[in-house]
Amino acid sequence: MxxxxxxxxxxxxxxxxxxxxxxxxxxxxxxxxxxxxxxxxxxxxxxxxxxxxxxxxxxxxxxxxxxxxxxxxxxxxxxxxxxxxxxxxxxxxxxxxxxxxxxxxxxxxxxxxxxxxxxxxxxxxxxxxxxxxxxxxxxxxxxxxxxxxxxxxxxxxxxxxxxxxxIFGAPKHLQIDYGYKKAEKKEPRIIYFMGASVASKQWPKGNFSRLIQKMAHHYPEYEHIVLEGIGINEKVDDVMADFSQYSNVKKLEALPLDSMMEYLSQSQAVVCNDTGIRNMAIASNTATIGIFFSTVPYRYLPYSPLHTAVFEPDGSMPSVERVFEHLQGSMGSF
Missing domain, CATH: 3.40.50.2000 (Glycogen Phosphorylase B;)
Structure with missing residues (x-):
């Protein structure tokens, strides 16, 4: 070689x-x-x-x-x-x-x-x-x-x-293969995950709550799934009451890995911070909208229109309106 x-x-x-x-x-x-x-x-x-x-x-x-x-x-x-x-x-x-x-x-x-x-x-x-x-x-x-x-x-x-x-001469492929089968059908649902490995990566729960309410109101034909993680900072019971008037907003507890990957693959999109769930969604061929303000977005932003990142040029935290507008612009590409 x-x-x-x-x-x-x-x-x-x-x-x-x-x-x-x-x-x-x-x-x-x-x-x-x-x-x-x-x-x-x-x-x-x-x-x-x-x-x-x-x-x-x-x-x-x-x-x-x-x-x-x-x-x-x-x-x-x-x-x-x-x-x-x-x-x-x-x-x-x-x-x-x-x-x-x-x-x-x-x-x-x-x-x-x-x-x-x-x-x-x-x-x-x-x-x-x-x-x-x-x-x-x-x-x-x-x-x-x-x-x-x-x-x-x-x-x-x-x-x-x-x-x-x-560097050893392996061919470069345009499509990156993660070794997972693509879902035959996508369900009309969007997943929201509020957690992250460290607090500095977490968009405030209050922001997520307002975003989900706006999305549930403007896109009633979608299921809006609030995914709960296994960490203490990834629990969502404290915000679920905010969605009591929306029958299309539901909580989902953490699933075993294989079940989680299948569920992600059958979903339209995942909205989350810079966290593992985003990489799992990318691997399952599901669109992602990442919210970045403390880490560099390009490191985990594949060269694909399926995946986008919301961040401000000055590194400040994106507003709810900014993320909502970004989501609206992405809905047609899921």
Whole structure:
């Protein structure tokens, strides 16, 4: 294989020589480190789909941590390697952590898609033939990796992950495949999710309430579903009374992953903050309207008219009227 880059990446002499001595068909084992939550697991899926196709004879091991196990794409890998930070409530010892790291085994290719202290240690201790990462700090290149790629907050992260395959010559596809079947029929419903991983990403519940009331009034032919999450800050009982006059507004409690993905895929659109539910909706081929004001929208904004982001140029919080107008303009494209 040739390493296909001129400026936008870095590779050691060893990496160039090793890559030149192997072919996609000769790669037998791949490891991927992804210590992340549900949204990032969804973003990983297209990489795994294409890695399976480009390296047809390779087994794929995915390394995760036990605190982030929801939504792990077990359907797209051959083996799951788990790092337990705690066992029976107690923090694991250095020796125990070292043994867990070694259990990953050695591989032809090792992709670090986490760029954390722990993933760096895993790379440092692993004797993979070629180690690939995308560290923010270039000082990590020689220490942890053989090949590293630049990544930008202005490029969708799903594309950044696929760049790790493109550098080996994998084809670039116009349509990104998440490995989920498309729903045969879309129901006339819009889902609203008020939660987020941290409070700084959350558009106020009062804003969501006013938005949902306006949408329910102007679009009575739609069901307007207020989705509840599992976190304390993702409960919605405190706002449901605001919709008592609207028979087309309903609450939905959190569903198991497979059921949630099916429900999302059969819906017209999801309106939410920068959160995992948005990435799940993107993976299920459902339109999304993201509300952004504290994080960069472009990192999770695919190149598709199905997905849009509402944000102000000055970074201020979008008003209810602004989001409502954006939704009105998007209704015809669902």
């Amino acid at each position: 040739k390493l296909w880059f001129e400026k936008g990446a870095w590779a050691s002499k060893k990496a160039k020589n090793t890559a030149g001595s192997i072919s996609p068909e000769s790669v037998r084992s791949i490891a991927v480190i992804r210590h992340a939550a549900i949204g990032d697991m969804m973003v990983l899926r297209p990489f795994l789909v294409q890695a399976r196709a480009f390296f047809p004879n390779a087994t794929i091991t995915l390394s995760i941590i036990d605190t982030y196990s929801y939504g792990v794409p077990v359907d797209l890998v051959d083996r799951i390697h788990t790092i337990h930070k705690k066992i029976e409530g107690k923090k694991t010892s250095f020796l125990s952590r070292y043994k867990q790291i070694r259990e990953l085994g050695e591989h032809d290719l090792l992709f670090d898609m986490t760029d954390s202290g722990l993933s760096g240690v895993i790379c440092f201790l692993n004797n993979a033939k070629v180690k690939i990462g995308f560290p923010y700090r270039r000082v990590k290149n020689n220490l942890f990796f053989d090949v590293s790629l630049l990544r930008s907050d202005l490029v969708p992260e799903v594309e950044s992950l696929l760049h790790m395959l493109h």
